[in-house]
Structure formats: structure tokens, C-alpha cells
Amino acid sequence: MRLPWVFFFGILLSCQLIDAQAPKKNTSSDIFHSIQKLNFLGSALYIAAHPDDENTRLISYLSNEVKAKTAYLSLTRGDGGQNLIGSELRELLGVLRTQELLAARRIDGGEQFFTRANDFGYSKHPNETLKIWNKEAVLSDVIWIIRNFKPDVVINRFDHRSPGSTHGHHTSSAMLSFEAFDLANNPNMYPEQLKSTDVWQPKRLFFNTSWWFYGSEDKFQKADKSKMIDLDVGVYYPLRGVSNNEIASLASSQHLCQGFGRLATRGSENEYIELLKGVLPNNKSDIFDGINTTWSRVEGGEAVGKILYEIESNFDFAQPSKHLPQLIEGYKAILQIKDEHWKKIKKQELEDIIQSVCGLYLEATAAESNTYPGSNIAIDIEALNRSNADINLISVSTSTDNLINKKLALKENKKELFQININVPNNKDYTSPYWLNNKGTTGMYTVKDQNLIGKPETPNAFELNFEMEFNGFTINIKKPIVYRYSKPEKGEIYQPFEILPEATASFKDKVIIFANSEPKEIPVTIKALKDNVKGELQLCFGKGWKVDQEIKPFEIAKKGDQRILNFLLTPPSTEDENYISPIIKVDGKEISKELIEISYDHIPKQSVLMPSETKVVRLNINKNGENIGYINGAGDEIPESLKQIGYKVDKIDPTTIQAGSLAKFDAIVVGIRAYNVVDELKFKQRYLLDYVKEGGNLIVQYNTAGRNGLDMDNLAPYPLSISRDRVTDETSKVNILAKTHALVNYPNKITQNDFNGWVQERGLYFPDEWSKEFTPILSMNDEGEPALSGSLLVAPYGKGNYIYTGLSFFRELPAGVTGAYRLFANLLSLKQETQK
Numbered sequence: 001m002r003l004p005w006v007f008f009f010g011i012l013l014s015c016q017l018i019d020a021q022a023p024k025k026n027t028s029s030d031i032f033h034s035i036q037k038l039n040f041l042g043s044a045l046y047i048a049a050h051p052d053d054e055n056t057r058l059i060s061y062l063s064n065e066v067k068a069k070t071a072y073l074s075l076t077r078g079d080g081g082q083n084l085i086g087s088e089l090r091e092l093l094g095v096l097r098t099q100e101l102l103a104a105r106r107i108d109g110g111e112q113f114f115t116r117a118n119d120f121g122y123s124k125h126p127n128e129t130l131k132i133w134n135k136e137a138v139l140s141d142v143i144w145i146i147r148n149f150k151p152d153v154v155i156n157r158f159d160h161r162s163p164g165s166t167h168g169h170h171t172s173s174a175m176l177s178f179e180a181f182d183l184a185n186n187p188n189m190y191p192e193q194l195k196s197t198d199v200w201q202p203k204r205l206f207f208n209t210s211w212w213f214y215g216s217e218d219k220f221q222k223a224d225k226s227k228m229i230d231l232d233v234g235v236y237y238p239l240r241g242v243s244n245n246e247i248a249s250l251a252s253s254q255h256l257c258q259g260f261g262r263l264a265t266r267g268s269e270n271e272y273i274e275l276l277k278g279v280l281p282n283n284k285s286d287i288f289d290g291i292n293t294t295w296s297r298v299e300g301g302e303a304v305g306k307i308l309y310e311i312e313s314n315f316d317f318a319q320p321s322k323h324l325p326q327l328i329e330g331y332k333a334i335l336q337i338k339d340e341h342w343k344k345i346k347k348q349e350l351e352d353i354i355q356s357v358c359g360l361y362l363e364a365t366a367a368e369s370n371t372y373p374g375s376n377i378a379i380d381i382e383a384l385n386r387s388n389a390d391i392n393l394i395s396v397s398t399s400t401d402n403l404i405n406k407k408l409a410l411k412e413n414k415k416e417l418f419q420i421n422i423n424v425p426n427n428k429d430y431t432s433p434y435w436l437n438n439k440g441t442t443g444m445y446t447v448k449d450q451n452l453i454g455k456p457e458t459p460n461a462f463e464l465n466f467e468m469e470f471n472g473f474t475i476n477i478k479k480p481i482v483y484r485y486s487k488p489e490k491g492e493i494y495q496p497f498e499i500l501p502e503a504t505a506s507f508k509d510k511v512i513i514f515a516n517s518e519p520k521e522i523p524v525t526i527k528a529l530k531d532n533v534k535g536e537l538q539l540c541f542g543k544g545w546k547v548d549q550e551i552k553p554f555e556i557a558k559k560g561d562q563r564i565l566n567f568l569l570t571p572p573s574t575e576d577e578n579y580i581s582p583i584i585k586v587d588g589k590e591i592s593k594e595l596i597e598i599s600y601d602h603i604p605k606q607s608v609l610m611p612s613e614t615k616v617v618r619l620n621i622n623k624n625g626e627n628i629g630y631i632n633g634a635g636d637e638i639p640e641s642l643k644q645i646g647y648k649v650d651k652i653d654p655t656t657i658q659a660g661s662l663a664k665f666d667a668i669v670v671g672i673r674a675y676n677v678v679d680e681l682k683f684k685q686r687y688l689l690d691y692v693k694e695g696g697n698l699i700v701q702y703n704t705a706g707r708n709g710l711d712m713d714n715l716a717p718y719p720l721s722i723s724r725d726r727v728t729d730e731t732s733k734v735n736i737l738a739k740t741h742a743l744v745n746y747p748n749k750i751t752q753n754d755f756n757g758w759v760q761e762r763g764l765y766f767p768d769e770w771s772k773e774f775t776p777i778l779s780m781n782d783e784g785e786p787a788l789s790g791s792l793l794v795a796p797y798g799k800g801n802y803i804y805t806g807l808s809f810f811r812e813l814p815a816g817v818t819g820a821y822r823l824f825a826n827l828l829s830l831k832q833e834t835q836k
């Protein structure tokens with residue numbers, strides 16, 4: 001083989017980052033890599049629980065060095081985490097992280113799968129995880145993915161033998177993989193799946209171990225490695241001008257919402273994988289050792305190999321189109337092989353290679369980024385053959401309509417442009433993440449179509465079929481319809497083309513609290529997604545609630561414009577939790593969705609249609625004090641929640657804190673992880689403690705303890721040590737220890753009922769030791785664990801009070817949990833109580 005253009009190829013990797021959706025433009029080096037992969041018939045599946053669990057070094061090594069078909073199965077989409085780059089949380093964070101995984105795979109060359117399991121938040125033990133997930137359903141999904149992907153080797157990120165030592169989701173992923181390895185081959189397991197796939201037995205199961213599973217590098221050095229394979233994943237790829245580790249770092253740097261941007265590394269680096277099931281390879285540096293990964297693996301494959309190995313050995317980097325006749329012969333030979341699994345994969349791979357060697361550019365672009373069911377849209381087609389190969393375009397069709405039928409000879413570098421029209425069927429589905437279309441449970445998404453399960457994202461709204469003739473031989477090439485435009489400051493941008501409703505409606509707030517019986521004005525924003533939308537908006541509400549005018553007309557002239565309609569909503573006189581939702585009635589259709597757009601440079605733009613609804617809460621709450629000072633930490637929505645119940649909340653900029661500047665506040669609240677993320681605060685802590693001494697009321701929410709604890713000795717006026725103790729079960733029983741303390745009596749009497757309806761968890765990073773000045777108010781525990789009494793601690797100091805709490809108010813208040821509001825009002829009111 002000849003390798004003349006070695007130096008140009010590193011550029012490609014960085015270009016992919018700029019536009020996540022642009023069609024990939026293959027260099028000769030990319031084509032050669034694809035041919036090497038075409039000639040490797042083996043596959044590996046990596047299994048873990050979350051976006052970012054995956055070892056991109058190993059995935060990239062398997063895909064790029066070994067040339068295996070490689071995939072990562074992340075059981076969840078990572079909805080339960082934090083977001084460092086934007087406001088998306090929960091389902092929307094799951095959509096963002098799904099796309100970050102896909103961005104990582106575009107770089108390391110892997111594929112991506114998911115199960116229906118929902119990342120419901122931190123879980124201490126797989127027993128809890130597998131109770132909240134539907135274990136049978138997740139196991140069935142893992143088996144479904146193994147049966148479809150048919151991996152020769154499966155690699156677990158986590159150890160199935162050490163429950164309790166890491167996140168319960170992690171251990172569960174390994175346990176389910178361990179079980180699925182054999183069950184995938186059992187026809188009695190989930191037999192309904194066998195209507196559309198067959199049983200499969202992977203050959204080997206590994207655990208991707210590391211010294212940190214052993215506690216120290218020292219211990220790992222001494223560990224028995226007789227069942228371990230040692231892979232040097234630091235290889236260099238001269239055709240691309242990068243090391244495997246550089247690709248891996250760039251891939252994992254796509255997890256930007258988790259703050260994973262990191263430096264690239266180079267040089268030799270080892271990965272250890274321990275055999276759990278199957279036969280140990282003789283060659284301890286080849287996980288496929290003993291598995292036939294050549295064309296002779298499949299019946300009829302030898303004929304294919306004869307043609308395609310020859311191309312690999314004599315690849316012409318300067319003129320790849322020279323190989324077209326052989327590639328067509330290879331394609332014909334692939335059509336003859338018996339193995340339907342490999343036939344489908346290799347056919348697709350070869351179709352891509354055939355287009356690439358000819359520099360064939362086929363693109364279908366819509367004039368707008370979205371349209372609606374029942375519309376007619378114009379699509380521009382660009383067809384260009386950048387080689388001297390004999391290529392004709394025969395027809396273009398959708399799955400239902402033949403759009404154009406004329407033989408068009410594509411002459412070398414002569415662009416063909418033409419327009420076609422597509423009727424969007426009235427019953428066409430909207431484009432939105434498929435796993436959010438139906439209401440799920442805490443632990444599971446609901447997906448009704450078995451064939452969607454496992455897929456990373458909703459398939460393209462429209463795919464066009466281009467019937468092409470290469471040297472007189474017909475090959476059908478599928479292309480999605482895309483939207484492209486340019487921005488002066490960014491250049492060309494590609495977006496998915498989407499089917500969306502004619503209009504959508506949304507509320508500003510997801511929870512609205514009524515602290516008394518006064519009505520509130522509720523603004524509803526209608527967004528037009530086509531020109532001239534005219535219709536009515538109806539506000540639906542629950543029993544006991546009243547609205548000034550239930551149905552209001554609206555008219556919007558231009559697509560993209562918005563209109564706000566205000567409804568006056570009066571709550572009932574007694575405590576109540578309810579939901580309100582808008583229904584748009586337009587052209588005889590009813591639409592009750594809101595549209596959320598997720599837009600970042602490193603992922604394709606995402607449109608998410610969610611049920612439009614807001615929780616409305618009539619709360620019986622007493623409160624004292626009025627002026628609250630809030631010091632932001634890592635970001636929470638508590639200030640907005642406090643404003644909703646009538647507090648005046650001022651954000652305090654820590655740089656402005658000085659002696660006496662805080663006296664005007666009835667209480668000061670420190671946001672979550674403030675001391676972890678705001679360095680300035682450590683220098684201003686003495687003023688906060690002085691504020692307490694002078695009669696102030698300071699409420700500090702959770703901070704995390706690092707390896708050596710929080711690096712400050714005056715977090716509280718008295719010694720207090722933060723631990724990693726947490727109570728993750730949001731329904732766990734709470735005992736009131738200090739029954740007569742003001743915090744549970746004034747101005748609201750706190751009872752067991754106030755701990756009903758909490759979300760996600762009780763609290764986290766509770767102190768585990770405190771000095772005698774503190775009074776613990778509550779105790780609680782997860783099932784089977786000792787009671788923890790550090791969730792809410794209070795100590796008088798000078799004339800004031802200091803409160804430290806790891807209770808998850810930052811989750812409960814924005815979720816409209818009434819008991820959490822009442823308890824928090826008591827925390828804020830403590831100063832007034834002690835000064836009575």
C-alpha cells in the first residue's frame with residue numbers, strides 16, 4: 001500500500017467539532033480506514049450505566065486500531081446529574097447527554113445504545129437500583145441489544161462482584177450484563193424479541209479493571225493477573241496524525257455538561273481487562289484471539305474477501321476512484337452471502353465507501369428547519385460526481401412516493417441541482433426524542449415500539465432513497481433531509497430537519513405557589529411554527545380552581561413569532577396541589593405540547609416536545625421576616641421559590657460583604673456547594689458569623705467534603721464535620737428528634753405529613769460529627785442502614801442562630817413540595833422566634 005498524504009489527516013478530527021451535523025467528508029485516509037474496517041468481521045460491546053462512564057481509550061482502540069465494530073451501551077441517558085453549561089435538567093439533561101455521547105462516538109468511531117432505564121439519581125446499592133428500575137425490562141433491553149448487535153466480546157466497565165462499593169447503577173450495569181451474556185442465547189428468554197432478531201452467544205465477557213478498583217497502584221501490581229489481558233491503547237495512527245489517547249481525550253471532552261473538557265495525552269498506556277466468561281485468549285494482547293474475524297467467517301465470504309483484501313493491499317491514495325469497479329464486484333459478492341447480519345452491515349459500509357471513492361456528493365436540503373403534518377415542502381437536491389466514474393441518478397423517492405424518475409448522467413464535477421416537492425402526511429409523527437413521547441415512571445421510560453428500544457435517538461423525519469447507477473450497476477443510497485444555513489459569525493450550520501406542530505404553548509414557571517387565596521396572573525406563551533396561525537387557547541385546570549376566561553382567541557401572522565395570553569387563576573381556600581395545562585385548538589387539531597430547544601455548538605440542535613403543564617399549589621403557610629439575603633453557590637432555584645411565597649430576596653455578591661453590610665437581612669441563605677465553588681466566600685465567612693453573633697439567622701445548605709474535608713475551619717461557629725452520608729430514598733421515614741424546638745413548631749407545626757411527596761432524595765453530605773452546641777432536629781435513614789441525625793442542625797451563636805442542612809431543599813422547593821416549604825419557612829423565621 002502507498003501512504004503519501006500522511007500529513008493532512010489530523011485536521012479532520014478538529015473540523016468535526018465545529019459542526020456536529022454536517023455530512024462527513026472523507027479523505028483518502030478515511031476511506032482506507034473504512035476499507036480496513038470493512039475487512040474486519042468482529043464486534044465488541046462496552047457496557048456501563050451513564051454518559052461519561054465509558055472508557056473512550058478502549059472504545060477508540062477497538063474501533064480504530066483493532067478495526068472492530070464497537071459500541072457503548074449506556075443503560076441510562078444521565079438525566080439525574082448536574083449541568084455545568086446550561087439550564088437543562090432531568091429529561092432535558094438526558095437529551096443533552098445523549099447527544100454528547102453521540103458526539104463522542106463520532107470522534108472515537110463507536111456506535112451508541114441505551115436501554116429504557118432512567119437515571120433517577122444517586123443509588124447506594126444495586127438492590128435499590130434494580131427495584132426502582134424494572135429489572136426484567138432493563139435485562140430484556142440488554143439482551144435485545146446483544147441479540148441485535150451480536151458482539152463477539154462484551155466488556156463491563158464495572159465489577160459485578162462488589163455491590164455497595166460504587167453507584168448502584170454502576171454495579172447493576174455489570175450484574176445485568178453478566179446475566180444477559182448467557183440468557184441472550186436462550187430462546188425461552190424474551191421470545192417475543194425473536195420475531196425480529198435471533199438468539200446470540202457472545203464468546204467472551206470481560207471486566208475493564210483498573211488499579212482504582214484495587215485501592216492503590218501498589219495493590220494492583222501485586223494482584224493475580226493470570227486472567228487479565230493487557231492492551232497498550234496508546235498506539236499512534238500515522239494516517240491520521242494522532243495517538244489513540246488524543247482521539248479518546250477529544251471524545252470524552254464532548255461530555256461538556258459534566259465538565260469533562262480535558263487535555264489530550266500521548267504515549268504508551270495500558271488497559272487491563274479481566275476475563276469473566278468464555279475462554280482466555282492465547283494471545284494476551286488480542287481480545288479477538290481465536291475468533292474468526294476474516295471474511296471466511298461467513299458462508300460465501302471468501303469470494304468477498306478475495307476482492308476486498310486486494311483493494312486494501314493496493315489502495316491508491318491519490319486516485320481512490322480507480323477502485324470503483326472492484327468495489328462494485330465486492331458489493332455484488334456481498335449480496336450473495338448467507339449471513340443476513342453481516343450482509344446488512346457490510347452492504348451499508350460498502351455503499352458509503354463507493355460514494356466516498358467517487359467523491360459523490362448527494363444532499364437533500366429543506367428551505368426551512370421544520371414543517372408540520374399536512375404541509376407541502378420544497379427540497380433542494382444537489383448531486384455531484386467528483387470523479388471520472390460512470391454514475392447516473394435514476395430516481396429519488398420517499399418510502400411512499402416516487403418523486404422524480406429520470407436518468408440523469410452525473411458528469412465529472414458538473415453539479416446537478418433540482419427541486420422536488422414532498423407532501424408531509426397528516427399523520428406524520430412529530431420529531432422529538434422518542435423515549436419522552438409517553439409518560440414514564442421514576443425508574444423507566446415508556447417505549448411502545450420494540451424496534452426503537454436501544455436506538456440512541458429518534459430516526460430522521462425523512463429519508464430519501466437515491467437510486468444510483470455505478471458503472472451500470474444499481475445501488476440505492478439513503479440520505480436524510482437536512483437543513484443548512486449560515487451565520488456570519490459561525491459559517492455554515494447544519495440542523496436536523498424536523499416535523500413539529502403548527503403552534504406550541506408554554507408556561508414561564510413549572511411550579512406556581514399560592515401562599516394565600518389571592519389570584520395570580522398566569523402568562524401562557526404561544527409560539528407559531530407556521531405562518532398565519534389562528535385559533536383558540538384553552539386553559540385546563542383542576543377542581544376548586546377558577547379562571548377569569550377559560551378560552552381565549554389568538555392570531556399570529558409570522559412563523560417563529562410569539563404571543564402571550566394572560567389568565568387570572570384563583571386558588572381554592574384550602575391546601576391543594578393541582579396541574580394546569582393549555583390546549584391550542586387550530587385547524588381542527590388540539591395541541592398540548594411545549595417546544596424546548598437545546599442548542600450548543602458541540603451537538604446538533606435538539607427540539608423536544610413535552611406535555612405543557614404547570615403544577616399549581618395552594619399552600620397553607622405561616623412565615624415571619626421578609627428580607628432574605630441569598631448567596632449563590634453552584635446554582636439552585638431557591639430564590640425564585642422564596643419569591644413565589646412572598647419573600648423579598650436579594651442576591652448577595654460575596655465581594656461586597658463587609659462588616660455590618662448584612663444586618664438588614666432577616667435571614668441569609670447560602671446556596672448549595674457555595675463554599676466549594678465560591679472562593680471569595682471563605683474570606684468573608686467571618687462577616688457571616690459576625691452577622692449571626694449580632695442576632696442574624698444564617699442557613700447554610702450542603703457542601704461536599706473532599707478527600708480532606710472542606711478546606712476551612714470556620715464553616716460553622718463550632719466544630720462540624722461534613723461526611724458523605726446521604727439518604728437517597730425520598731420516601732424514607734423521618735423522625736422528629738427535637739419535638740419542642742422552634743424549627744419544627746414555629747410558625748408552622750411540622751408533622752410527618754410534611755415529609756410526604758418529596759422528590760429524588762431526602763438529602764446529602766450530612767455532617768456526621770458536631771460539637772455539643774448543635775441540636776439535631778431530625779433523623780432518617782435508608783432501608784437497612786443506621787439512622788442519621790445530621791440532616792438539620794442548629795446552634796445558637798451570640799444573639800443569633802446558625803443552621804446547617806443537607807436536606808435537599810434545592811430539589812423540593814422548585815418541585816412545589818408543600819412540607820419542604822413549611823419547614824424552610826420555619827428555618828427563615830427562627831430569628832424572630834428567638835427575639836420574641
Ligand SMILES: [Zn+2]
Nearest residue numbers: 049050053167
Ligand atoms: Zn456513572
